[in-house]
Amino acid sequence: MYSILEDGYTLFGPEVEFTKLLASEEWRISHVNRTYSVCSSYSSVLVVPKSIDDDTVVASANFREGGRFPILSYKHDNGTVLLRSSQPLLNGSNRRCKADEKILNSVLGPYKKGYIIDMRSSTYVNNCKSKGGGTEPDGHYNQWKKVFKPLDKISKCDGSVLEHLSKLIDACSxxxxxxxxxxxxxSNWMTHIQNALNAACLVAQCLDKDGASVLVHGSSGLDATLIVTSIAQVILNPDCRTVRGLQALIEREWLQSGHPFHTRHLKFCFYNSKTKGVQPTFLIFLDCIHQLHQQFPCSFEFKTDMLILIFEHSYFSQFGTFLANCERERVDIELFRKTTSLWSYLNRPDVLTSLLNPTYEPNRFPIWPSVAPVSLQLWNDLYLRWIVDQQQQRRAALKVQKLVQHAKDLRSKAAKLRKQLQDQLKEYQVVVLEAKECDDDD
Structure with a gap:
């Protein structure tokens, strides 16, 4: 047993995460979904443009699959915003929803253009149209340019991604x-990682380089969409590369956004269970962070050990963080009262110390990864941890940690010596001045 120093369930609420944003005149908190009737998978507290009333939100939700209307994910330093949603429900025609258009256009400045990045191929979109879905008609969203960046296998959740992971695990064995x-x-699993990183880089580039706001969606907005919006933030936002920032990102983009952890993690992902809805979406997200960590090892406050720990707890855990599919279900089973948050445990000093990266140097700039196949590495610490002896690597990491600590101690000692030298110089100058005054008196 251990004492709870802070409640992880209350650390990263929308009011806390978007404090600076809400202080502006552009955004507000909405409780229109307080009973989860507008969107059952969204949280009860939502951040929406201040110019948008709740009736407009409801109308837009009725136009989107599962009620997942365009919602704020991230606001970049240059003022551009990242939104996410599910696909529009066109019902086999070019059905229009002016409320939905109003929400999207409200985040654009005068004469500004934005990007709608669809996580599906045009073929898959046409298939969705035959079932009532589709993508935004160009004529009704003329301020937005559409780009298809297909992650079809992830979006479909048809078991193929799980099969590819299963083959990888078999190969590792x-x-x-x-x-x-x-x-x-x-190759198939690494292709998923490459494609996800590629899409996230495109989103980040639109926000940072092009200065354009972006809406990301696939079909349901529960899988590929969340991977891409999350990784784009890790690329752009240095806060997401810290321990607290990563926890906040997972809360905001995965837990509060309704990623169905119970359904996706019903069976352990290292075994091809053939169970409907089971897919290692969250593992793709963590593996993408691992790839970024490998290319920018000093830009992350945490070690990849923390990613592995989070992965394990997302499947088997004594904590309640990853239980159920959405906030509504967690409220129904009184999860926040009956369980403890994983973050309450990880943020304890005795636990956190072992997860910190000794070579961390805060980097306030975006990190632009190479997505070339040769640049991507298999996550040995995760996939090969039962095959390859990790002791030598751990000893090397421990030695690095000791060297870094020794360097810090030397810098601290050097600073003290410099201060002592400065103090002695001042004393010397005083003595010289006094001696000179004595000579003048004589």
């Missing part, structure tokens, strides 16, 4: 397999 077999089994 077969130490006698041929090179061709190894590469063929690993």
């Amino acid at each position: 077969e130490t006698n397999s041929t090179s061709d077999k190894w590469l063929s089994r690993c």
